[in-house]
Every structure is written in structure tokens, then in C-alpha cells.
Amino acid sequence: MNETEFTQGWVNGAIIAIVVINLLGCLWLLWWTRKRPEDSVAEGESLGHSFDGIEELNNPLPRWWLNLFYLTIAFAFIYLTLYPGWGDAKGLLGWTSTGQWETEVEKADNRYNRLFEEWAQVPMAELAGNAEVMKTGQRLFGNNCATCHGSDARGNMGYPNLTDDDWLYGGSPEKIKQTLINGRAGQMPALGPALGENGVENVTAYVLSLSGRSGSGDAEAGKEKFTMMCAACHGADGKGNQMLGAPNLTDDTWLYGGSESTIMETLNQGRQGKMPSFKDQLSPEKIHVLSAYVYSLSN
Ligand code: HEC
Ligand code: HEC
The missing domain is CATH 1.10.760.10 (Cytochrome c-like domain)
Incomplete structure (x- = not known):
């Protein structure tokens, strides 16, 4: 056991103790107030306290109301046991924040994958006219291409401007797609x-x-x-x-x-000049949308 494990074990134990003491404390408080100390006064009679003309009568707490309190305490124990609530113990339901995140990502992926699959059926020149899809294209460009070509795609020394109609390898959607899939390696010999x-x-x-x-x-x-x-x-x-x-x-x-x-x-x-290949990094559907996006920049 190293030092962090030791302190973590200690902190976990202390927190569990505090939680249990608090919950039991609530239980004790309910039990303790269940009977009034003024048992000398008959039930329903005035205790002699009056606030702005409102009198305090010797009535027990309503049963249903009290039970609600017991229920919340029971709920606390059940909740802490089902979810990972006791120190670093796993909850009975096996819930983890990472697990929830992963499920959500998977759901989002499924949704976007379906969209990308739909878009992949549309010719690139046509996709380039779809403002909604091009927004996605722009985001993909920002994540994968902007480091070299600039976020405005205007390039830099050694990195071609993709917004003009001057092309090293060709500016048709198919040529652009080829560039993205296979990459390109310019070979100008030292002469x-x-x-x-x-x-x-x-x-x-x-x-x-x-x-x-x-x-x-x-x-x-x-x-x-x-x-x-x-x-x-x-x-x-x-x-x-x-x-x-x-x-x-x-x-x-x-x-x-x-x-x-x-x-x-x-x-x-x-x-x-070396343009990397993206076929291992991006799905064919994403490359389709990105190619349409690059095409849209000059068309
Ligand atoms: C590591 C830097 C780098 C990244 C990342 C990069 N490129 Fe390139 N790209 C280049 C270079 C360098 C060239 C020029 C290759 C040459 O000189 O032959 C190029 C060329 C191109 C061309 C050909 C341009 C023409 O005139 O024919 C296209 C299209 C292109 N890139 C699009 C993209 C897209 C889209 C992305 C993102 C998926 C991307 N590039 C990511 C460096 C990069
Ligand atoms: C084997 C083919 C080949 C030969 C031979 C060749 N070049 Fe090139 N040249 C290229 C390629 C490919 C590039 C682009 C390099 C890159 O993308 O990084 C280039 C780039 C250049 C550029 C840079 C252009 C720019 O926009 O910055 C100049 C200038 C150039 N060549 C001049 C010449 C001259 C002059 C000769 C003859 C003495 C020559 N090249 C011979 C293939 C060649």
C-alpha cells in the first residue's frame, strides 16, 4: 500500500463514518421529537405559548409526515448502496460516470454516423451547397486540417491555399478526395x-x-x-x-x-511538401464531407 492508497483509504473511511453518523443522527432526532416532553399537558391542549395570537397546541407530528422523514432516510441508505456512494465501493447498479459518458458518446456516434451515411450518398458538388452539412465540414476541417492549412484554409509557406482555384493536384471533388485518402508527396529534386x-x-x-x-x-x-x-x-x-x-x-x-x-x-x-493520408484517421463518410467542404471553399 503506497501513501496515496493509505490516505485514500483513511479519507474514505472518515467520509463513510460522517455520512452514517449524520443519517443515524437524523433518525435519532425524529425518534427524540416523536413525543413531546410536556406530557403533563393533554393532547390537543394549549402549551401556553402564543405567537401573535397563534397558539401552540400539544399535538404530535402527523404520522404520514413523520413517515416521509423515515422514508427519506431509508432512501439515502438504498441510494448510497445502489450508486457508488460508500467511499470507493462500487454501487450495486454498477453505474460509473465514465460508463455513462461512454454510453452517451456511443449514442451520439450512432446518430452522427447515420447522418454521415446519408450525406455520403449525396454527390460532393451537391453537398457543397448544403450550408448545414458545410458547418460540420468546417468543424472537421478545424480539428484535422487547420494546424497546417490555417483555420481559414488560406495556407502558409509550403502549405497550399485551399480557397483559390490554383491546384497542385486538381480541384475537382474526386481529386480532392484522392488527396485526403492517400496523401500527397511533392517531389521537387535539388538541382x-x-x-x-x-x-x-x-x-x-x-x-x-x-x-x-x-x-x-x-x-x-x-x-x-x-x-x-x-x-x-x-x-x-x-x-x-x-x-x-x-x-x-x-x-x-x-x-x-x-x-x-x-x-x-x-x-x-x-x-x-508532404500532405498526410487520412484514410486511417477519418471514416470514408467524413472524408466525403470534408472533400465537399474543401471544394465549397472555391466554388
Ligand atoms: C501536417 C500538415 C498537413 C495537414 C494536417 C493537412 N495537410 Fe493538406 N497539405 C499539406 C501539404 C504540405 C500539402 C502540399 C503537398 C505538396 O506540396 O505536394 C497539402 C496539400 C493538400 C491539398 C492539395 C492542394 C492542391 O493544390 O492540390 C488538399 C486538398 C489538402 N491538403 C487538404 C487537406 C485537408 C482537407 C486536411 C485535413 C483533413 C489536410 N489537408 C491536412 C499539409 C497538411
Ligand atoms: C521530378 C519533377 C520535377 C522536376 C524535374 C522539377 N520540378 Fe520543380 N517542382 C516539382 C514539384 C513536385 C514541386 C512542388 C514541390 C512540393 O509540393 O513540395 C516543384 C516546385 C517547384 C518550385 C516552387 C514553386 C512554388 O510555388 O513555390 C519551383 C520554383 C520549381 N519547382 C522550379 C523548377 C525548376 C526551375 C526546375 C528545373 C531546373 C524544376 N522545378 C524541376 C517537380 C519538379
């Missing part, structure tokens, strides 16, 4: 060494030119390298490839940043 001395600067200048800007390198020379080393993934026109999650480099939406120095960093170090 610094392969591009050589001025290669990084030149290609960066070319990438900048795709969105109407210029850099310190030679964009013409960069274009040649781009066709050789980048076009396979980003496309000959630099507009990207959703099969590979290779971003469009011609717009002004950037996952990691579009400044000259950030693009050079991307080329030198590579980028490996």
Missing part, C-alpha cells in the same frame, strides 16, 4: 549541382520571366536548361502538371515564394 555555376541564376531568371519579371541571370540561357531539366515535370510552357503536383510557374501564386532568392533556394535545396 543546384546539376545546373552548375550560373545555371541556378539563369533558370531563375527564366522562371521569373514566366510571370513577367526579370532576374540577375541570363533568361535566354536559362530557358535552354529549363527545357532540358524542368519541362518534364513543369511542362514546356511552365504551367505545371497536376499528375506530379508540379506547380504552375507562370502565375503569381507560390507555394514556397516567388522572389528571386526563394526560387534559387527551391532549386538548390529541392522541396518535399
Whole structure:
């Protein structure tokens, strides 16, 4: 027996004793007042006390009223025995607060599961128009996705904005669902060494030119390298490839940043953005609702 067990045993015993003494005390009080001490005065006669003209007569407590008191005391003993009322002893009914909580959670789960099953039958594009369901979607998003994508889903460096219509992997409900089920792993290789001395600067200048800007390198020379080393993934026109999650480099939406120095960093170090898979964490029905929610953000 360690120290806490010892003190708990002691405290339990003391509390049981206090409760029993109190209940027996009530019983004794009832018994003690059952007969008036003024037995010299006949029943129904005045005891000689008068309050504002109201006289106190020598009447016993009504029987039914007294019995009610005995009943409450008996009830206290029965209640404390059925429910875990005596120290840390389990009640005869086996009730526990955890057990009650679990039953309630199970009931709620059953109710929500039924709702989710209904929603899963509705096409995602249609669900996206249902404000009630989207509220649930928003809650799911807050619990599972906001840490990375932000509670407003606008993302952050390395975490894509999900509210615009610029997509790495595609913004149809089915593509979004695929992303949630299987996760995604962006693979942008580190190409610094392969591009050589001025290669990084030149290609960066070319990438900048795709969105109407210029850099310190030679964009013409960069274009040649781009066709050789980048076009396979980003496309000959630099507009990207959703099969590979290779971003469009011609717009002004950037996952990691579009400044000259950030693009050079991307080329030198590579980028490996990782979107986790949720298939073990969320039921297919929840993923269905969440995908509809993400779809609704830009549609
Ligand atoms: C641990 C961080 C993290 C969490 C949690 C996370 N994501 Fe992502 N998500 C990412 C990253 C990083 C990417 C980009 C992957 C890449 O660069 O290829 C991404 C990509 C996506 C995309 C693809 C966007 C596009 O442009 O094609 C969608 C859709 C998405 N996430 C939705 C969600 C949803 C919905 C949740 C919640 C269920 C979620 N994410 C949870 C990090 C996360
Ligand atoms: C094997 C395919 C592949 C090749 C080859 C490749 N990239 Fe990428 N690139 C990607 C992918 C995938 C991403 C997104 C990485 C992520 O999601 O984390 C990316 C990201 C980028 C980004 C960041 C875009 C942003 O929005 O922040 C730039 C810039 C970029 N690539 C330029 C290039 C250039 C220039 C080359 C050639 C020198 C090149 N890439 C070669 C696949 C590739």
C-alpha cells in the first residue's frame, strides 16, 4: 500500500463514518421529537405559548409526515448502496460516470454516423451547397486540417491555399478526395549541382520571366536548361502538371515564394511538401464531407 492508497483509504473511511453518523443522527432526532416532553399537558391542549395570537397546541407530528422523514432516510441508505456512494465501493447498479459518458458518446456516434451515411450518398458538388452539412465540414476541417492549412484554409509557406482555384493536384471533388485518402508527396529534386555555376541564376531568371519579371541571370540561357531539366515535370510552357503536383510557374501564386532568392533556394535545396493520408484517421463518410467542404471553399 503506497501513501496515496493509505490516505485514500483513511479519507474514505472518515467520509463513510460522517455520512452514517449524520443519517443515524437524523433518525435519532425524529425518534427524540416523536413525543413531546410536556406530557403533563393533554393532547390537543394549549402549551401556553402564543405567537401573535397563534397558539401552540400539544399535538404530535402527523404520522404520514413523520413517515416521509423515515422514508427519506431509508432512501439515502438504498441510494448510497445502489450508486457508488460508500467511499470507493462500487454501487450495486454498477453505474460509473465514465460508463455513462461512454454510453452517451456511443449514442451520439450512432446518430452522427447515420447522418454521415446519408450525406455520403449525396454527390460532393451537391453537398457543397448544403450550408448545414458545410458547418460540420468546417468543424472537421478545424480539428484535422487547420494546424497546417490555417483555420481559414488560406495556407502558409509550403502549405497550399485551399480557397483559390490554383491546384497542385486538381480541384475537382474526386481529386480532392484522392488527396485526403492517400496523401500527397511533392517531389521537387535539388538541382543546384546539376545546373552548375550560373545555371541556378539563369533558370531563375527564366522562371521569373514566366510571370513577367526579370532576374540577375541570363533568361535566354536559362530557358535552354529549363527545357532540358524542368519541362518534364513543369511542362514546356511552365504551367505545371497536376499528375506530379508540379506547380504552375507562370502565375503569381507560390507555394514556397516567388522572389528571386526563394526560387534559387527551391532549386538548390529541392522541396518535399508532404500532405498526410487520412484514410486511417477519418471514416470514408467524413472524408466525403470534408472533400465537399474543401471544394465549397472555391466554388
Ligand atoms: C501536417 C500538415 C498537413 C495537414 C494536417 C493537412 N495537410 Fe493538406 N497539405 C499539406 C501539404 C504540405 C500539402 C502540399 C503537398 C505538396 O506540396 O505536394 C497539402 C496539400 C493538400 C491539398 C492539395 C492542394 C492542391 O493544390 O492540390 C488538399 C486538398 C489538402 N491538403 C487538404 C487537406 C485537408 C482537407 C486536411 C485535413 C483533413 C489536410 N489537408 C491536412 C499539409 C497538411
Ligand atoms: C521530378 C519533377 C520535377 C522536376 C524535374 C522539377 N520540378 Fe520543380 N517542382 C516539382 C514539384 C513536385 C514541386 C512542388 C514541390 C512540393 O509540393 O513540395 C516543384 C516546385 C517547384 C518550385 C516552387 C514553386 C512554388 O510555388 O513555390 C519551383 C520554383 C520549381 N519547382 C522550379 C523548377 C525548376 C526551375 C526546375 C528545373 C531546373 C524544376 N522545378 C524541376 C517537380 C519538379
